[in-house]
Amino acid sequence: MKILTAAQTREADAQTITNENIASVDLMERAALAFTCWFENKFLPRQSVYIFAGPGNNGGDGLAVARLLHERSYPVKVFVIGDLTNASQDFQINHDRLPAAIAATPIVSIADFPSIPERALVIDALFGTGLSRPVTGLFAEVIGKMNNSKVCVISIDVPSGLYTDKQTPSEGAIIRATHTVSFELPKLAFFLPQHEQYVGAWHTVPIGLSPKYIAEAKTDHYFTTLEDVQQLLKPRRKFSHKGLYGHALLLCGSLGKMGAAVLAARACLRSGVGLLTVHAPSVGYSILQTAVPEAMTLSDPNRRVLSKLPDQMDKYSVVGAGPGIGTERQTKTVIGQLLATTSLPLVLDADAINLVGSSDRLKAQLPRNRVIFTPHPKEFERLVGKSKDDYDRLENMREFCREYACYMVLKGSHSAICTPEGEVYFNTTGNPGMATGGTGDVLTGIVTALVAQNYTLKEACLLGVYLHGLAGDLARETVGEISLIASDLIEQLPKAFRRLAPHQDLAR
Numbered sequence: 198m199k200i201l202t203a204a205q206t207r208e209a210d211a212q213t214i215t216n217e218n219i220a221s222v223d224l225m226e227r228a229a230l231a232f233t234c235w236f237e238n239k240f241l242p243r244q245s246v247y248i249f250a251g252p253g254n255n256g257g258d259g260l261a262v263a264r265l266l267h268e269r270s271y272p273v274k275v276f277v278i279g280d281l282t283n284a285s286q287d288f289q290i291n292h293d294r295l296p297a298a299i300a301a302t303p304i305v306s307i308a309d310f311p312s313i314p315e316r317a318l319v320i321d322a323l324f325g326t327g328l329s330r331p332v333t334g335l336f337a338e339v340i341g342k343m344n345n346s347k348v349c350v351i352s353i354d355v356p357s358g359l360y361t362d363k364q365t366p367s368e369g370a371i372i373r374a375t376h377t378v379s380f381e382l383p384k385l386a387f388f389l390p391q392h393e394q395y396v397g398a399w400h401t402v403p404i405g406l407s408p409k410y411i412a413e414a415k416t417d418h419y420f421t422t423l424e425d426v427q428q429l430l431k432p433r434r435k436f437s438h439k440g441l442y443g444h445a446l447l448l449c450g451s452l453g454k455m456g457a458a459v460l461a462a463r464a465c466l467r468s469g470v471g472l473l474t475v476h477a478p479s480v481g482y483s484i485l486q487t488a489v490p491e492a493m494t495l496s497d498p499n500r501r502v503l504s505k506l507p508d509q510m511d512k513y514s515v516v517g518a519g520p521g522i523g524t525e526r527q528t529k530t531v532i533g534q535l536l537a538t539t540s541l542p543l544v545l546d547a548d549a550i551n552l553v554g555s556s557d558r559l560k561a562q563l564p565r566n567r568v569i570f571t572p573h574p575k576e577f578e579r580l581v582g583k584s585k586d587d588y589d590r591l592e593n594m595r596e597f598c599r600e601y602a603c604y605m606v607l608k609g610s611h612s613a614i615c616t617p618e619g620e621v622y623f624n625t626t627g628n629p630g631m632a633t634g635g636t637g638d639v640l641t642g643i644v645t646a647l648v649a650q651n652y653t654l655k656e657a658c659l660l661g662v663y664l665h666g667l668a669g670d671l672a673r674e675t676v677g678e679i680s681l682i683a684s685d686l687i688e689q690l691p692k693a694f695r696r697l698a699p700h701q702d703l704a705r
């Protein structure tokens with residue numbers, strides 16, 4: 198699904214109004230109703246609701262929500278801030294529609310800010326996508342009070358004060374929402390780690406924005422949904438044999454880090470690969486043969502670290518390299534040979550990324566259109582360089598992927614997948630329990646297996662990252678976030694695959 202800029206969202210609103218031949222206040226009513234339904238499902242009408250409305254259409258939404266919640270027996274109080282002589286037309290209409298029981302109290306100085314009871318709910322309808330400058334002055338003071346209220350704050354559409362598609366200047370005040378309920382689509386800002394404290398948990402509610410406009414809108418930013426990845430998953434053919442599903446080679450492990458190789462190998466096998474060979478330092482031979490009997494094991498001449506590429510590289514369909522390999526000189530030579538001498542697709546993770554990042558010579562040897570990097574933020578920095586903020590990091594990722602014609606999975610809460618064309622796809626599965634050692638090795642195994650099965654590199658990234666997060670979400674259901682370990686993801690992979698294709702096994 199596409200992510201739109203603030204300007205595109207306004208245009209989508211406008212086109213919806215024109216195409217459907219409705220008044221803009223009708224679209225506002227639809228939005229307010231969608232928000233109210235979400236709210237009703239979440240909170241009982243026992244708690245009083247304090248709504249803070251600004252002078253634009255976001256404020257208009259807040260006033261319409263006040264009326265709708267009042268009709269549903271929620272005790273509602275409304276406060277309006279700003280120069281209301283310049284308020285938007287739809288704000289005015291909804292102001293006039295407020296029932297007599299709701300007095301909209303103006304806040305003209307911070308002394309007018311109400312004291313908010315402990316169990317109240319606060320709705321933030323100060324600003325939405327029409328924010329035109331950083332929030333200062335009285336608005337900033339109001340935001341400060343709302344942030345200090347220690348109650349649940351629910352933002353309509355956007356946490357007020359946050360720019361949705363570019364860096365918010367540091368002098369601007371921003372709401373710290375518990376929940377953000379966004380209309381139709383999430384905003385780019387929601388996917389960036391630097392905004393975690395403002396956005397809280399985000400949700401989307403449909404308001405019927407013009408599908409035609411959305412389909413035609415140009416963007417470089419997308420987010421992946423279950424439906425998107427379901428379309429990618431290929432069924433297994435009836436007359437199958439293991440040769441159809443590729444032969445993956447993993448270059449993993451070193452003395453003391455054979456666990457990384459075991460995790461990557463097991464995840465690779467659970468992701469449908471036909472054959473798997475793991476090439477590891479000789480210390481890992483019996484470990485791998487015991488822990489992963491389904492995989493073939495090749496022993497490197499060196500006991501501790503990888504020092505040599507295996508022979509007959511052309512019999513493999515893909516190489517996954519990096520988990521647990523360390524950064525010793527011999528291993529760097531192996532990675533150099535891998536880049537220079539093979540023509541296979543490569544999935545490079547962990548120390549393979551660090552090795553490439555530390556050497557301009559290796560970077561210059563990167564083959565075009567057949568490398569996937571899967572860095573976490575620190576590895577990303579070693580490979581691509583430092584970034585000023587999350588928007589800058591996205592731009593740097595885009596530039597790097599264009600320059601080297603490679604794919605990148607920047608791992609995080611919403612892992613970002615970048616293509617050589619500079620398109621970025623944000624993943625929507627996964628949870629904080631996955632921030633634990635070994636989960637990256639599991640991802641390498643999954644993505645490598647998918648490339649082996651002839652998924653394009655882009656498909657392998659989108660599908661692999663989604664499945665990895667989904668396995669994490671399934672694991673959370675049984676072990677919780679705190680106890681979750683990387684092996685739990687592997688255990689849940691079968692269920693994750695079946696979630697994507699619920700009827701496939703039954704159809705036979």
Ligand SMILES: NC(=O)C1=CN([C@@H]2O[C@H](COP(=O)(O)OP(=O)(O)OC[C@H]3O[C@@H](n4cnc5c(N)ncnc54)[C@H](OP(=O)(O)O)[C@@H]3O)[C@@H](O)[C@H]2O)[C@@H](O)CC1
Nearest residue numbers: 210225228253254255324325326327328329330331332354
């Ligand atoms: N269009 C539709 O049909 C639908 C729209 N919908 C809703 O509308 C929202 C967008 O509404 P919007 O465009 O009116 O902008 P909004 O965010 O309310 O703010 C604009 C006002 O704030 C002011 N202002 C701005 N920055 C400021 C600052 N830093 N400090 C102080 N003032 C500042 C600005 O003043 P100005 O810049 O003109 O001086 C103007 O008065 C969108 O997020 C969604 O919630 C839904 O109902 C669906 C249907």
Ligand SMILES: [K+]
Nearest residue numbers: 321324353355
């Ligand atoms: K808001």
